[in-house]
Amino acid sequence: MEFGGRADFRHAEILLEGKGLVKGDAEVHVFSSDWVRHQHDKQHTYDTVCLHVVMWNDNQREYIKNSHGQCIPQLTLTKYLDTELDDLVDVIDVESYLKGKKVNPGHCQTALDNQKADEKWLGSFLDFAGDERILQKAKRYERWVEKRPFEQVLYETIMESLGYKNNKEPFLTLASRLPLEDIRYLIPEDASVQRKKLAIQSLLLGAAGLLPQQGNAISSHDKETEEYISGVEDAWRELQKKTGRASMERKDWNYAGIRPANFPERRIAAIANILSECLSLSIFRHILSVLEKVEGCQEEQKIMKTLTEHIQSLFLDISDSYWSYHYTLQGKKLTKPVKLLGKERVSHIFINVIIPILLVYARRHNNTKLEKILHLTYRNYTPLPGTSVTKFMSSRIFGQPDAQKKLITSARRQQGLYQIFKDFCENDNMSCNRCALYLSIVKR
Structure with a gap:
């Protein structure tokens, strides 16, 4: 990318309908009118531009012109956005x-x-x-809450955060394809926590397209892995009949540049463990129930400490008999268990997801006490x-x-x-x- 008196991207190769392969430079602006406002239509250094890329076409023209009066095609990105x-x-x-x-x-x-x-x-x-950053995040989640319940919004945003930078979109897609309501409907409430864990893992891994039976062949595995695969795949065969939803594919997931401890399968195991502990209430209601228990307490510091410790306990104190000792279905068993979620990731979820969503909830319900607690927690969080x-x-x-x-x-x-x-x-x-x-x- 160029900085200075030339086009943003030099020596581009662009395939244009009716013209074929065109070589030249590409200039990028927020508004189409920026081309004239920046006087590029009079600058000879911009005569090599073959494509003008803009977010918004505010002057409603298909072309802009260079200093020779030649027409340059314009690509408006907002036409192709299907997300806010x-x-x-x-x-x-x-x-x-x-x-x-x-x-x-x-x-x-x-x-x-x-x-x-x-x-x-x-x-x-x-x-x-x-404060402005948290308010902007809250504004984003406010739009989500207008379309679906708080429980689903928190579930989706936690899933998105579990994807970190490489798999945000796939995890968000997975949460949309397999909403919390469906998981709650498909998993018997009276099932043991261990059975819930396995069932939720099979649902999520199957919906994500990450099971071996979905074309992800495994060359070799030990007896423990064989038993685990058999368990989740058997459960998926039964549950898939009830979901009626198409699964994602392995190619939808990004493994490049990710530490094995953070692979999607382990993140899925983490959320499955969390959901199995509070499926009847949902994570959102589970957090609210903690706040309700200390509602009569006048010591804000104590309430803040209780909220923080509970969140950390809910997300950190999880383990899985299989995934705590494995990075992949093909890898060797680890000699020591590795946490499914680290403290840094949990803190990220708390600050960037839970606090702004609870803020939206507090303001919608005129709960000034909760809003005050959230501010105090945010202000004092390391x-x-x-x-x-x-x-x-x-x-x-x-x-x-x-x-x-x-x-x-x-x-x-x-x-x-x-x-x-x-x-x-x-x-x-x-x-x-x-x-x-x-x-x-x-x-x-």
């Missing part, structure tokens, strides 16, 4: 994009070096930015391990990655870094002059 834009943004793997990227100091860093803002003020700014984004932002704002330790003392402030990055630093290299952080510093 906010949802697509959440799927973008920003961290991979930032790896190895040179970090240029922002204008905010210079202003801070000139002591135009103290640590207390900057901390408050990051707090507000962190930061998650650093990512490419937080390290990038720390270098851009403070000058060095370690400088964030003094100020980034909570998950709330860490989320504030993400929000500033998303709103300004991610957009383009000229965004500093429009950055709310920089403008707020210089106006002090």
Whole structure:
């Protein structure tokens, strides 16, 4: 990708209907009118552009023209989107994009070096930015809740989060194809927890298209694996007759660049274990029941601690007789059990999924006490391990990655870094002059 006075993508090869293979450059804008607004129609360096890609065609034209008056075809992306834009943004793997990227100091860093803002003020700014990030997530889930119950929304968003960056969409698709209501209908409520685990695993693995009988041949396996496969496949044969839904395929799942401990099968085993423990109530109602137990308690710190510990217990204290000791159906048995979910992933789910969804619930039910507890929990939750984004932002704002330790003392402030990055630093290299952080510093 180019930065400067040339097209965004050089030497592109594009197959156009009626023209065949066309070679040239591609220019990308948010609006189609940006071509003229940026005066590319008068710049000879843009005469090599063969395709103009835009999100919105605000001037309703099929073509734009270069400095010679030649027509250049225009591709409008919104015509092909079948998902809300906010949802697509959440799927973008920003961290991979930032790896190895040179970090240029922002204008905010210079202003801070000139002591135009103290640590207390900057901390408050990051707090507000962190609140905005949670509110935006809540706004996204608010749209989901308008179409389906809270229980299903929480189930879908947890599944999406289990997919991490590589398999978000497949896990979300799986949750949509096999909704919580269907799982609850298909699994007998009076079945033992162990039977529920196996049945839910067979349902999810079968719906995901990851069972050996679905064309995923296994060359060799031990007796324990043979017994496990026999159990889930027998259960799937019976349950599949009742689902009446088409399964996904193995090719829908991404295994590249994923640690074996995080393979889809193990993530599915994790959610199956969690669901088996609280299937009659659902995960959402299970969490609410914990809050109801301490409803009479006036000590907010105690309520906050109870909520946090319960979430961690629900997601971390899970084990599986097979998947805790295996990465794949073909691999050797591990000598020691490996957790199905790590503490970092659970914290991510708590901050980015559970808190914003509970916030939507609290506001819809005018539950100010719950909203206050959520804010207190968010404000005091310790930061998650650093990512490419937080390290990038720390270098851009403070000058060095370690400088964030003094100020980034909570998950709330860490989320504030993400929000500033998303709103300004991610957009383009000229965004500093429009950055709310920089403008707020210089106006002090």
